[in-house]
Amino acid sequence: MPRDLPGASLTQTAYERLRADLLACRLRPGERLRIADLCAALGVSLSAVREALSRLTAEGLVVAEPQRGFRAAPISVADLRDLTAARIEIETLCLRRAIASGDVGWEERLVAAHHRLSRTSARDPADPDRVAEPWAEAHGAYHEALVAGCGSPWLLRLRAILYAQSERYRRLSLPLARTERDLAREHREIMDATLARDADRAAALLTAHLQLTSAILLDAEESAEMPALAAGR
Amino acid sequence: MPRDLPGASLTQTAYERLRADLLACRLRPGERLRIADLCAALGVSLSAVREALSRLTAEGLVVAEPQRGFRAAPISVADLRDLTAARIEIETLCLRRAIASGDVGWEERLVAAHHRLSRTSARDPADPDRVAEPWAEAHGAYHEALVAGCGSPWLLRLRAILYAQSERYRRLSLPLARTERDLAREHREIMDATLARDADRAAALLTAHLQLTSAILLDAEESAEMPALAAGR
DNA sequence: CTTGGAAAGAAAATAGATTTTAATTTGACC
DNA sequence: GGTCAAATTAAAATCTATTTTCTTTCCAAG
Structure with a gap:
């Protein structure tokens, strides 16, 4: 039961951790984000990671390439x-x-x-x-x-x-x-x-x-x- | 195989239809969005609807209340x-x-x-x-x-x-x-x-x-x- | 008659399994 | 020897099942 903080949903914590990693460039701009890897790293399931990535996509921190997965938004x-x-x-x-x-x-x-x-x-x-x-x-x-x-x-x-x-x-x-x-x-x-x-x-x-x-x-x-x-x- | 348009993923079409319904106020502001109902209406599964709703949440057209589901963003x-x-x-x-x-x-x-x-x-x-x-x-x-x-x-x-x-x-x-x-x-x-x-x-x-x-x-x-x-x- | 609490039902959140799609490699034909 | 195509593999997209959480109702006690 990897509930880090009380009151926070699993998806929410996954979202926050991914967001922090993106802002700190621990996930580097342009880097491919393999869902399975993120699941393992965050200790949560596919659904949670996908949902978090979807939100980050709308925020512009992640870009989605249909049928080809996600990557950290590039910089230039x-x-x-x-x-x-x-x-x-x-x-x-x-x-x-x-x-x-x-x-x-x-x-x-x-x-x-x-x-x-x-x-x-x-x-x-x-x-x-x-x-x-x-x-x-x-x-x-x-x-x-x-x-x-x-x-x-x-x-x-x-x-x-x-x-x-x-x-x-x-x-x-x-x-x-x-x-x-x-x-x-x-x-x-x-x-x-x-x-x-x-x-x-x-x-x-x-x-x-x-x-x-x-x-x-x-x-x-x-x-x-x-x-x-x-x-x- | 409810693929409406070629080249568009299922989540994408769900997202676009939900967005259009929200903008047209067919889903009225403040209205509760029951995931199961939306699944039935759109003919897709939970995952796709949740992912679409997540994106709309980041856009500010939908608000998420943790553990209590989603609703169309209210107006005032x-x-x-x-x-x-x-x-x-x-x-x-x-x-x-x-x-x-x-x-x-x-x-x-x-x-x-x-x-x-x-x-x-x-x-x-x-x-x-x-x-x-x-x-x-x-x-x-x-x-x-x-x-x-x-x-x-x-x-x-x-x-x-x-x-x-x-x-x-x-x-x-x-x-x-x-x-x-x-x-x-x-x-x-x-x-x-x-x-x-x-x-x-x-x-x-x-x-x-x-x-x-x-x-x-x-x-x-x-x-x-x-x-x-x-x-x- | 009102209020507090517990149990049942409904709905959301999560996990895991399945299907589809794209990339890669190998083999055959030109 | 090179190129195109089929098969294999890896990953994403989707679906279904399970768990958790909240809400509502019903019953008992005050």
Whole structure:
């Protein structure tokens, strides 16, 4: 009876574990996902895995090729460019709305999330070339808290889709950062401008923040040091 | 061997039929979806239906309540308000980009889609209170063609999610239109401004177009003529 | 007459078996 | 020696059976 958490269905846990593996690139972009293998690895049955993969397909983290199975969604330079541009649009839109209409509860959550992020180290102590799982979580919570005050469930939902997509690129980006980047400062400045209700400045800082992560990967790709982006298929 | 179309898997056809039924409100918002019933109706087995429902869950057309099955996603006044606002943001964003960078092929497709829509009648000849299926299809193709030139797969994907959501509200809106609305004129004017590359005017017209559909439903709800919006649950 | 609890029934979740489809390899014919 | 086709194998897609979970009803106690 491999019920990990009480209240969670087997399919749900399979879904969550697969999703985490995809976001962390433990299942690499473009990689073929053999259902039987996943069953064995997760200790659940075909049905559960198929259902989880179906949901991930609709989310865009997995692609299904009819009659030929599933594979982890590929990544590419073009996709990263497009994704970054789309994210900047949606994230700044949400941020401006949050700044315009966010309440004290929102500010409170933001300060809390930022504090937690600032006290979490980005690199895995065991393997300094990997992103530490607690940091990834704190980082996600910070960016979510930043825009949570926007008041639009639909915009936040779209934002979450794009955030999840870029998570995979972010994991590949960290080990490539040649010039050590002052992420903590970026996060603090964005928060400060936001709490000061300076929408233009906050949006500009957030745009630069998103752009920089993308640029690190694109630079690495250009200088041919990084075969990762070609791994799709 | 209930394979409807060649090349399409059983799950795929089940998914498409369920999706069409949800968009057309033949499966009403908030309605409980008993898997066994759907199996019988679609002539396929549990697995296929579950897989289809999982995908629809990720799309937001179905909600899953763990251990208690699935139901058609509910609708509400608050959701319609939020959805409309989000759609206006995304659709106008895509439209402005398309106007800025769309090529002749895009213009060509738009003119073609508009022509088809203009020659299709909106009301079902059999039941004038229902939206005719060919019109729904042509309408969707027109709005897709309008923004297709935007060049961003991700923005278009987000747009498609929101369009599908509002499809359900649109189906409920038509029979309520008290003052007969000149939809054909609205569609033509939007296209004309777009082809004239007048971004501000096109965006304003599109905004008014989306706003009006929403307003018709909200008015009807307010004057208590419409129990449909309360049907969620 | 109301309320709490237990048992029976219904429905969802999961597992495992079966069928279908695609890829690969081998053999025969050109 | 090369190419096409048939057979074999592996994997995905589908179906059926089983288990688990929830809901409803009925009975007893307060």
